[in-house]
Amino acid sequence: MRLAVVGVGAAGSRVANRLVAFEQRSGRTLSGGNALLVTSKPPAFDAPERVSDERRVTIGDVHDAVDGGGTRGDPDLGADVARAERGELVRAFDLLDLHRVDGVLVLAGLAGGTGGGAGAVVIDRLQSVCDEPVYAVGVLPSASEGGRAALTAARSLRSFVEHADNVIVFDNDAWVSDPPVADRDSAADAGDDDAGTDGADGTDNPGDPVSFDPAAFAEVNEALAERLVALFAAGEFGDGSAPENVMDPSDIARTLDTGGVSTVGYASTDLPPNGGVRSWLRAVRGWLPWSSDDEEPTDAARITHLVRRAAGSALTVSCESSSADRALVSLSGPPRALSRKGFESGRHWLEREADVVDVKAGDDPIDGSTTLSAVVLLSNVTDVPPVEAMQTRALDYLDDAESERGRDDPAADRDSRERDADWGRFETADPR
Numbered sequence: 118m119r120l121a122v123v124g125v126g127a128a129g130s131r132v133a134n135r136l137v138a139f140e141q142r143s144g145r146t147l148s149g150g151n152a153l154l155v156t157s158k159p160p161a162f163d164a165p166e167r168v169s170d171e172r173r174v175t176i177g178d179v180h181d182a183v184d185g186g187g188t189r190g191d192p193d194l195g196a197d198v199a200r201a202e203r204g205e206l207v208r209a210f211d212l213l214d215l216h217r218v219d220g221v222l223v224l225a226g227l228a229g230g231t232g233g234g235a236g237a238v239v240i241d242r243l244q245s246v247c248d249e250p251v252y253a254v255g256v257l258p259s260a261s262e263g264g265r266a267a268l269t270a271a272r273s274l275r276s277f278v279e280h281a282d283n284v285i286v287f288d289n290d291a292w293v294s295d296p297p298v299a300d301r302d303s304a305a306d307a308g309d310d311d312a313g314t315d316g317a318d319g320t321d322n323p324g325d326p327v328s329f330d331p332a333a334f335a336e337v338n339e340a341l342a343e344r345l346v347a348l349f350a351a352g353e354f355g356d357g358s359a360p361e362n363v364m365d366p367s368d369i370a371r372t373l374d375t376g377g378v379s380t381v382g383y384a385s386t387d388l389p390p391n392g393g394v395r396s397w398l399r400a401v402r403g404w405l406p407w408s409s410d411d412e413e414p415t416d417a418a419r420i421t422h423l424v425r426r427a428a429g430s431a432l433t434v435s436c437e438s439s440s441a442d443r444a445l446v447s448l449s450g451p452p453r454a455l456s457r458k459g460f461e462s463g464r465h466w467l468e469r470e471a472d473v474v475d476v477k478a479g480d481d482p483i484d485g486s487t488t489l490s491a492v493v494l495l496s497n498v499t500d501v502p503p504v505e506a507m508q509t510r511a512l513d514y515l516d517d518a519e520s521e522r523g524r525d526d527p528a529a530d531r532d533s534r535e536r537d538a539d540w541g542r543f544e545t546a547d548p549r
Contacts, residue, residue: 118349118366120222120252121213122152125239126232127160128256129225130168135342136224137167145350148222151214155206155239157188157198157231174209176202176235188230192269195234199242206242219366220250222349223281225273228258228266233273240280250370253281254345257434257507259289264514271511274378274504283373283496285345285381288434288503292337344383344433347492351447351481362460364447364479369494372445372477377497378504380434384426385490386419388454420448420459421466423491428467432493437500439472444496449481450489463491471495 124133133152140147152168154160157177177188177198188195199206215221221243225232236253243251255277258266277284351364373379424446428438438444446467448455464478 118147118219118351118369119149119217120147120151120220120349121215121218122148123213123221123223123239123243124152124154124168125156125223125225125236126229127156127158128229129223129232129236130154130156130160130173131162132224132254132256132338132341134162134167135338136345139339139342140346140350141167143346145346147346147350151218153209153212155209155231155235157195157235172212174205176205176231188234190228190265190269191230192234192273195230195232195236196238197234198231199235199238203238203242206239207246210243210246215247215249218249219370220252220282221247222252222254222345224254225256225277226258227255227270227273227277228262229269233269233276237273237276237280240277244280250282250373251280252373253277253284254287254341255284256287256341257289257503259293260506260510264510264517267507267510268514271508278377283376283379285379286434286501286504287341289337290503291432291435292340293334341433344381344492347383347449347490348381348447348494351449351479351492362478362480364481368445368477368479372443372494372496375442375497377442377499378434378501379494379496380432380436380498380501382427382429382432382493382495383490384423384431385488386423388451388487388489390487416454416456417459417462419454419489420456420491421462423448423489424463424467424493427491427493428470428495432495434501434503436495436498436502438470438495438498440498440500441471441473441495442497443477444468444471444473445477445494447479447481447492448490449483449486449492451484451486452482454489455480455482467493 122133122136124130133154137148137150137152139145140149150167152172154168154173156173156175158175159173177195188198213221223236223240223243225236227233227236229236236255240251240253255270255274257274258270260267274284274286349369351369427446444467446464448460448463460478460480464476468474468476
């Protein structure tokens with residue numbers, strides 16, 4: 118699947134840069150360098166820069182409320198800036214080749230002012246100029262970042278879901294075993310030009326500058342990039358073998374056209390070297406007419422195990438898999454390791470696990486590869502505990518804020534407080 122990649126905010130720009138670097142290093146073709154970075158101040162990268170200066174646009178540099186620190190975690194300011202500079206954004210989109218792509222992938226940290234607020238506007242503007250789907254990847258803040266970050270992310274997620282064709286969610290807390298507390302860094306929002314930061318005492322201090330070491334979350338950003346490339350670049354090797362069960366871009370698009378929130382799982386294992394007596398015996402067995410359809414039981418078991426791992430603990434955001442509307446699984450590795458029995462067994466297991474009647478599935482053979490991998494996509498999942506936990510933290514933050522303001526409103530339920538906070542909505546169009 119060929120996608121144009123757009124990173125919004127410093128966090129989204131770092132992930133986009135990682136994604137481009139990973140596809141170049143792995144020989145995959147996802148964006149082919151067809152990328153754009155949108156920030157409110159130059160980002161700090163956690164890897165060698167793969168997106169040229171010509172493909173970067175800075176917004177807000179002439180906005181009265183924006184200084185050298187960007188939007189400082191204010192998503193409404195981020196949205197205001199992006200709306201005011203919508204002409205600049207549309208001109209920047211000319212840097213993207215939108216005529217020969219299967220879609221656009223927007224990456225952003227949901228708790229950032231630029232990533233969350235401006236990100237929703239960027240998605241909306243892209244929808245107006247691109248005929249293909251616009252997908253989004255939104256990274257949740259860590260719980261250690263506090264209630265204000267949770268509220269911003271909850272609002273951003275609702276806005277992204279409203280405007281994007283599908284939103285793949287990445288949960289920081291599932292990938293960072295010991296997130297920094299004092300600096301409140303996160304894979305998406307740490308060091309963001311627009312990220313608010315919680316004080317070390319647990320109180321929210323949105324104006325404080327963020328102390329950020331870009332390398333702190335390099336491995337996490339790499340893991341996210343690897344999963345996105347594994348999913349969207351399936352079958353995009355120019356000189357690979359023709360898949361027996363083709364993973365077509367339309368299969369991915371059909372799985373994602375449910376809208377809503379989705380999650381991606383990935384698992385891989387190293388294979389023993391292809392050579393020696395054992396490999397020769399396997400080849401001879403394959404030539405015999407009475408065993409031509411036989412598969413190595415170990416290959417089939419290995420594939421089934423990989424699919425289970427990918428759909429289990431290796432998801433970008435944990436969920437109840439049976440709440441998915443659709444599912445997809447793709448297997449990648451040397452042709453000799455792509456067991457047909459394992460392929461069918463893994464697909465049938467996912468059908469039962471996700472309670473989906475028709476799981477899209479395909480092969481992605483890679484000649485010379487020494488790794489076997491499985492990528493799983495669960496689309497429009499509705500039972501997502503990390504998102505629910507984030508929303509609870511956001512509501513608790515609103516409760517605390519109301520108490521501090523001296524409000525006495527015992528009759529108001531949480532639904533009314535959601536409306537008071539303009540829950541999950543940023544204006545993406547000019548008010549009339």
